[in-house]
Each structure stands twice: as structure tokens, then as C-alpha cells.
Amino acid sequence: MAECTPAYKRILLKLSGEALLGAQQYGIDPPVIRRLATDIAQICAAGVEVGLVIGGGNIFRGAGLAKGGMDRVTGDHMGMLATVMNALALQDALERQGAVARVMSALQIHDVCEDYIRRRAIRHLEKGRVVIFAAGTGNPFFTTDTAASLRAIEIGAEVLMKATKVDGVYSADPVLDPAAVRYNDLTFDRVLSEKLEVMDATSIVMCRENKLPLIVFDQNQEGAIIRIVSGEVLGTTVHN
Numbered sequence: 001m002a003e004c005t006p007a008y009k010r011i012l013l014k015l016s017g018e019a020l021l022g023a024q025q026y027g028i029d030p031p032v033i034r035r036l037a038t039d040i041a042q043i044c045a046a047g048v049e050v051g052l053v054i055g056g057g058n059i060f061r062g063a064g065l066a067k068g069g070m071d072r073v074t075g076d077h078m079g080m081l082a083t084v085m086n087a088l089a090l091q092d093a094l095e096r097q098g099a100v101a102r103v104m105s106a107l108q109i110h111d112v113c114e115d116y117i118r119r120r121a122i123r124h125l126e127k128g129r130v131v132i133f134a135a136g137t138g139n140p141f142f143t144t145d146t147a148a149s150l151r152a153i154e155i156g157a158e159v160l161m162k163a164t165k166v167d168g169v170y171s172a173d174p175v176l177d178p179a180a181v182r183y184n185d186l187t188f189d190r191v192l193s194e195k196l197e198v199m200d201a202t203s204i205v206m207c208r209e210n211k212l213p214l215i216v217f218d219q220n221q222e223g224a225i226i227r228i229v230s231g232e233v234l235g236t237t238v239h240n
Contacts, residue, residue, distance in 0.1 A: 004046040007231030010125060011050060012152035014162045017057035017086055019219050027058060028089055037093035039225040040130060044099050048229055049125040051155050052132045053148040054090060056082025076140035080107055083144060087134035088112060094130055101130040106138030118154050125155060145199040149206040160212055161228060163219035168236035169198050186238045198238060214238040
């Protein structure tokens with residue numbers, strides 16, 4: 001197991017719902033969520049204050065059903081509930097690894113998690129608890145990428161780390177275009193002008209305006225979370 005000597009005090013980690021799929025077609029692959037929880041628990045034990053935002057694409061995508069005719073607001077609310085399910089699963093996995101975790105939802109679901117209150121979230125972080133922000137921003141038409149940028153800024157995170165299925169940002173989809181070029185370093189302005197698929201434009205603008213650096217990395221790379229938090233350069237860094 002890699003040692004963690006933190007280069008950051010407080011981070012926001014964005015996981016896609018698909019990060020939990022592993023070899024499954026739907027839902028959560030237990031070995032995958034266990035591996036993620038182990039790494040997150042280790043950096044937390046090293047003194048890093050960790051906020052998490054997770055998507056719900058492994059269970060439900062509101063935008064996808066909206067294209068099929070469902071009311072977009074209804075679909076987005078269903079997608080928010082999917083993120084709550086993932087957040088609860090991640091909370092359980094983290095606690096099995098010895099970490100203390102709290103789920104805070106932008107929608108009121110008192111029986112299963114806390115309401116999101118910024119000051120309370122920061123207090124949890126200061127006490128060494130992992131805070132999992134669920135239900136996106138609580139508003140339809142906003143992605144979990146936007147929720148990640150928003151929560152990172154609100155809690156004063158030093159960096160936003162986005163875990164993806166590829167090892168950084170490319171000039172085109174590397175699966176479809178073998179000639180796609182991977183970038184080690186980008187500016188937010190270039191991401192916007194070249195319409196690179198990093199996060200949605202709202203998220204990128206929020207990061208740019210608040211000078212919040214973004215690191216995009218491969219979630220399947222062994223020990224990637226620990227290595228980045230320790231200061232190693234992995235994936236693509238996006239900055240002002």
C-alpha cells in the first residue's frame with residue numbers, strides 16, 4: 001500500500017456513478033467500491049479533509065430519459081435520488097474501512113441522511129469525517145459536475161479531483177480516435193474555447209472564476225488518489 005504524505009489539506013473528489021460499475025452492467029461492483037473506499041480512508045487517516053460528490057449514472061440518468069420523452073425535471077429528480085443511493089453505499093464502504101462518513105443531501109431525506117448545510121459540512125471535515133454530498137445541487141438541469149465545482153468552492157477545497165475512465169483530457173475521444181492527443185496541462189480558457197470534454201461549461205467557468213485547480217485522472221490506475229494527494233503529477237491539470 002502506497003504511503004500518503006499529503007500535499008493538500010482539503011480536497012473535493014468527484015466520482016462518476018459509472019466508477020462503481022466495474023465489471024457489472026448495472027449497479028455497484030463490490031470490489032470496486034471497496035478499493036475506492038480503501039484509498040479514500042487512507043488519505044483521510046493521513047489528515048486530508050475529504051469531500052465527495054458522486055454521480056448516479058450506474059443506476060439512472062435523468063437526461064437520458066428526458067431524450068426519450070420523460071419530463072426533464074422529473075428525470076433529473078430521479079437522477080438525484082440515484083446519487084443518494086450511491087452516496088449511502090459509499091458511506092457504508094468507507095465505514096467498513098474504519099473511516100467516519102456523513103452523507104449530506106441537497107434534497108431533504110431526513111430518514112437516511114443529513115440536509116446539506118455548509119457550516120455543518122465544514123465542521124464535519126474539520127473533525128476528520130468524510131463528507132459525501134448527494135443529490136447534486138438539488139436543482140434540475142444542473143449536472144453533478146456542477147455540484148462538484150459548487151461544493152468544492154463552498155467548502156474551500158484546494159483542488160477538485162475528477163476521476164474518469166481515461167488517464168486525462170484528450171483532444172478527442174481516445175476510444176473513437178486513435179490519433180487523439182493527451183494533454184498534461186491546460187487552461188480553463190482553452191478547455192472552453194476548444195470545447196474539450198472535461199466537465200460541463202458551467203463547472204469549468206465556476207472553477208476558473210474561483211481559481212480552483214482541477215485534476216482529471218484515471219480512477220482505475222492503482223493508488224491514483226493517494227498518489228495525487230501526495231503531490232505526484234498524474235492525469236491532466238486544468239488551471240487559470
